[in-house]
Amino acid sequence: MSPRRSYDQYCSAARALDAVGDRWTLLIVRELLAGPRRYTDLHADLPGVSTDVLASRLKDMEREGLTTRRRLPPPGAAYVYELTGRGRALLPVLQALGAWGQAALGERRPTDAVRAHWFALPLLRALDAVGAGAGEGAGGGGLVEVRLEEGLFHLRVGAEDGPVYGDGPAPGEPDATLVLDTGTCTAISRGESTVAGAVRDGRIAVSGDGTLAKALSEA
Numbered sequence: 001m002s003p004r005r006s007y008d009q010y011c012s013a014a015r016a017l018d019a020v021g022d023r024w025t026l027l028i029v030r031e032l033l034a035g036p037r038r039y040t041d042l043h044a045d046l047p048g049v050s051t052d053v054l055a056s057r058l059k060d061m062e063r064e065g066l067t068t069r070r071r072l073p074p075p076g077a078a079y080v081y082e083l084t085g086r087g088r089a090l091l092p093v094l095q096a097l098g099a100w101g102q103a104a105l106g107e108r109r110p111t112d113a114v115r116a117h118w119f120a121l122p123l124l125r126a127l128d129a130v131g132a133g134a135g136e137g138a139g140g141g142g143l144v145e146v147r148l149e150e151g152l153f154h155l156r157v158g159a160e161d162g163p164v165y166g167d168g169p170a171p172g173e174p175d176a177t178l179v180l181d182t183g184t185c186t187a188i189s190r191g192e193s194t195v196a197g198a199v200r201d202g203r204i205a206v207s208g209d210g211t212l213a214k215a216l217s218e219a
Contacts, residue, residue, distance in 0.1 A: 006018045029087060034120075036070075036082040037080060066090075095121060116153055128157055130215055143155075149182060154168070175208055177213075
């Protein structure tokens, strides 16, 4: 396999872009922050990417040490891709990009695809501040289940390793459950509302016995 093109600049930003600057790479990281994914699942949740480009990006990411590929034991017997520690370290990069880009989000366009779990990272960013103030973050942080019209997903606030979110219900009793509509989630993603403000306004219903749920209820 021929080497990837490089900026050939002795600069840490250029070196980083050598690894993750290609189109789709960071969005693949976004998907894999949910944990191991099959190729078909990645393709389904990255509308617009061709099969050839996705396969190429995954090979490049494996070569860069961002992902690994492994075969599930029977009866699954399928290959899954997952982030390495180096790949998971891109979470704050995506969080910063999301914060920087929230002003450009605007109204949803007719051509815009959407998945419920795409709201996970902006919500995680908003909840991390609440969790830090509530003393969450040590020992894996708080498990939060989020219920939208489009579906369920869960977040791990303050997680230091492993998946930071996932599709479907929380794998275990959540520390907090949030019920909200897409409009409220969008407002938080745009930076027009905070989670605490939406709770106070009655736009987010909070339940649960965890420290994070109590912090949100008392915000």
